[in-house]
Amino acid sequence: MKKKDNTGCQKLTLKQCAKYLKRHDNYIILTHASPDGDTLGSAYALYYGLNEIGKRACVICPDVIPQKYDYFARITDHVTRENATVIAVDVADKRLLGDLKEEFGDIVDLNIDHHISNTQFAKNLYLDADAAATAEIIFELLTLMRVNINDITAKALYTGIATDTGSFKYSTVTAKTHIIAAMLYDYNINASEINRLMFDTKSKKLIDLERQVLETAEFHFEDKCMLLCVTAEMQEKTGCSGTELEGIAVISRSVDGVKVGVTMKQTDDNEFKVSVRTYEPFDASEICKKLGGGGHRGAAGASVKGNLKEVKQKVLLAVSECLEEQNAGISTAL
Amino acid sequence: MKKKDNTGCQKLTLKQCAKYLKRHDNYIILTHASPDGDTLGSAYALYYGLNEIGKRACVICPDVIPQKYDYFARITDHVTRENATVIAVDVADKRLLGDLKEEFGDIVDLNIDHHISNTQFAKNLYLDADAAATAEIIFELLTLMRVNINDITAKALYTGIATDTGSFKYSTVTAKTHIIAAMLYDYNINASEINRLMFDTKSKKLIDLERQVLETAEFHFEDKCMLLCVTAEMQEKTGCSGTELEGIAVISRSVDGVKVGVTMKQTDDNEFKVSVRTYEPFDASEICKKLGGGGHRGAAGASVKGNLKEVKQKVLLAVSECLEEQNAGISTAL
Numbered sequence: 001m002k003k004k005d006n007t008g009c010q011k012l013t014l015k016q017c018a019k020y021l022k023r024h025d026n027y028i029i030l031t032h033a034s035p036d037g038d039t040l041g042s043a044y045a046l047y048y049g050l051n052e053i054g055k056r057a058c059v060i061c062p063d064v065i066p067q068k069y070d071y072f073a074r075i076t077d078h079v080t081r082e083n084a085t086v087i088a089v090d091v092a093d094k095r096l097l098g099d100l101k102e103e104f105g106d107i108v109d110l111n112i113d114h115h116i117s118n119t120q121f122a123k124n125l126y127l128d129a130d131a132a133a134t135a136e137i138i139f140e141l142l143t144l145m146r147v148n149i150n151d152i153t154a155k156a157l158y159t160g161i162a163t164d165t166g167s168f169k170y171s172t173v174t175a176k177t178h179i180i181a182a183m184l185y186d187y188n189i190n191a192s193e194i195n196r197l198m199f200d201t202k203s204k205k206l207i208d209l210e211r212q213v214l215e216t217a218e219f220h221f222e223d224k225c226m227l228l229c230v231t232a233e234m235q236e237k238t239g240c241s242g243t244e245l246e247g248i249a250v251i252s253r254s255v256d257g258v259k260v261g262v263t264m265k266q267t268d269d270n271e272f273k274v275s276v277r278t279y280e281p282f283d284a285s286e287i288c289k290k291l292g293g294g295g296h297r298g299a300a301g302a303s304v305k306g307n308l309k310e311v312k313q314k315v316l317l318a319v320s321e322c323l324e325e326q327n328a329g330i331s332t333a334l
Numbered sequence: 335m336k337k338k339d340n341t342g343c344q345k346l347t348l349k350q351c352a353k354y355l356k357r358h359d360n361y362i363i364l365t366h367a368s369p370d371g372d373t374l375g376s377a378y379a380l381y382y383g384l385n386e387i388g389k390r391a392c393v394i395c396p397d398v399i400p401q402k403y404d405y406f407a408r409i410t411d412h413v414t415r416e417n418a419t420v421i422a423v424d425v426a427d428k429r430l431l432g433d434l435k436e437e438f439g440d441i442v443d444l445n446i447d448h449h450i451s452n453t454q455f456a457k458n459l460y461l462d463a464d465a466a467a468t469a470e471i472i473f474e475l476l477t478l479m480r481v482n483i484n485d486i487t488a489k490a491l492y493t494g495i496a497t498d499t500g501s502f503k504y505s506t507v508t509a510k511t512h513i514i515a516a517m518l519y520d521y522n523i524n525a526s527e528i529n530r531l532m533f534d535t536k537s538k539k540l541i542d543l544e545r546q547v548l549e550t551a552e553f554h555f556e557d558k559c560m561l562l563c564v565t566a567e568m569q570e571k572t573g574c575s576g577t578e579l580e581g582i583a584v585i586s587r588s589v590d591g592v593k594v595g596v597t598m599k600q601t602d603d604n605e606f607k608v609s610v611r612t613y614e615p616f617d618a619s620e621i622c623k624k625l626g627g628g629g630h631r632g633a634a635g636a637s638v639k640g641n642l643k644e645v646k647q648k649v650l651l652a653v654s655e656c657l658e659e660q661n662a663g664i665s666t667a668l
Contacts, residue, residue, distance in 0.1 A: 171526035
């Protein structure tokens with residue numbers, strides 16, 4: 001049964017979601033802006049799956065799709081806006097549609113997502129906050145729909161799962177995540193090559209940038225918090241920008257003893273994209289909420305206005321509040 | 335049936351291996367020197383398993399066990415040398431027993447391993463070169479023996495599998511690897527915390543060392559080969575040494591386009607430990623064989639005598655030979 005609440009958003013079960021997809025046609029599948037492996041893997045796996053059952057579909061991404069996803073993110077059919085059914089995958093908030101927000105933000109028919117922070121902006125929503133990746137949901141959906149999965153679909157799904165779990169390392173991973181991965185090995189996915197592309201390949205210029213970023217390292221709150229900064233100047237000088245900088249945020253949490261890692265990437269003269277990575281018991285999404293953003297418990301983000309000094313102050317205030325609030329609950333993890 | 339060849343080594347099946355373990359008692363379980371997560375995870379999981387069925391056992395490691403393994407590598411019972419049954423786990427060659435080679439090298443009763451390069455030095459050998467980790471074999475063995483697996487055993491097994499596969503990223507991973515991982519999630523293993531400890535935690539001094547090592551980067555053979563150097567001086571100045579340097583080798587292969595990554599770690603005035611990491615179609619073990627070492631297809635090592643310049647020359651010669659031999663077979667991987 002569909003549950004409707006005061007947001008006007010119908011919550012679907014997986015079965016209802018499958019039925020919905022079988023009933024409609026002419027799908028426009030939207031990813032979020034600054035696309036990552038999960039939003040792209042989910043969108044393309046759904047696209048290939050819908051194709052398999054004779055549906056017309058296309059994938060539209062608000063930003064240019066990075067070349068490294070070429071092995072599954074191919075050019076899709078064209079679907080005209082009229083009479084299209086609009087699906088968003090892995091999109092927690094309509095603002096994350098970026099340049100597509102204006103056109104599609106209020107007309108998404110179905111949203112398939114795993115973010116607990118989902119703002120229920122679509123007409124219908126299938127949300128599984130226990131899924132480690134939206135691609136995990138798409139796998140279950142295609143399986144339930146008895147849609148044939150082929151090699152390229154499997155590659156897209158594996159990419160979504162591997163990238164959103166840091167290659168099966170995060171606390172969001174469950175037994176189900178590994179079982180789905182095992183099932184995807186039935187296909188010719190060349191997982192090690194996908195992992196090499198997604199995790200272990202850096203350009204020379206990125207290595208150069210990382211070295212510069214590490215020099216900005218600051219430690220706060222008894223070394224529990226590490227702060228890194230990527231200035232516009234560094235990005236210009238090294239020629240590294242956009243999605244190439246994704247991996248930097250991980251470094252901020254990689255130092256022994258650091259529980260909260262913060263990376264401040266300059267996106268404009270007076271604006272920084274703040275990425276927060278935390279370890280238990282600290283909650284990155286709580287910190288980012290205080291800065292006007294959101295995300296997951298272990299990884300979240302926000303856009304903060306101001307110069308470096310101002311942004312740093314705002315960030316440190318948010319972190320200190322969270323450390324105080326959450327410090328009470330610290331327990332040894334192992 | 336046991337197969338005996340001219341090495342005098344009996345090849346066992348998994349079932350025979352299980353029977354052997356049930357029949358004997360008073361086990362001394364040996365790990366290889368410079369212990370990693372797989373040799374330790376395998377040894378301790380086997381130790382806990384044997385304990386569960388009332389056998390006496392102890393684990394002996396040729397080197398000090400790094401503190402980060404404390405969550406499963408506890409102090410074991412003492413087993414006297416007389417009448418002990420000696421087991422080696424994840425030990426491909428008796429030389430890898432390090433300081434224990436003298437005492438145990440020629441009296442290993444049973445060797446359980448997954449290295450194709452195993453030199454068959456033990457009286458009995460169970461070798462599964464398709465296993466991504468020796469811990470995968472230990473899991474199957476304990477399951478076959480119907481031995482109760484408890485949380486600490488599961489932590490040891492997960493650690494072995496996760497560390498030897500670079501967190502499920504390497505080409506050695508199979509569907510079985512993921513299925514075993516899924517089964518280990520039935521226990522209270524706190525996998526994300528294990529992964530944090532194993533993969534994503536660096537000391538401040540290591541980050542400092544890495545920055546220095548990156549400055550030594552040299553590119554050869556049309557940038558297909560990257561060479562890194564860790565001098566004795568760097569190790570002294572930063573205070574980083576031994577197993578702390580494990581992760582450096584991975585960096586050598588992380589640059590876009592690099593197929594062969596080489597790290598030369600100074601271990602003595604006139605000696606370097608050479609670690610080679612390769613991507614298909616290049617074979618790290620072939621390169622290291624030319625240098626008097628060995629290992630896996632994607633990761634291998636050798637100890638090479640000489641000063642930095644001499645070692646570099648030897649390494650570059652070995653790499654160039656392998657590039658020539660293997661270049662013929664290059665194909666696009668995805």
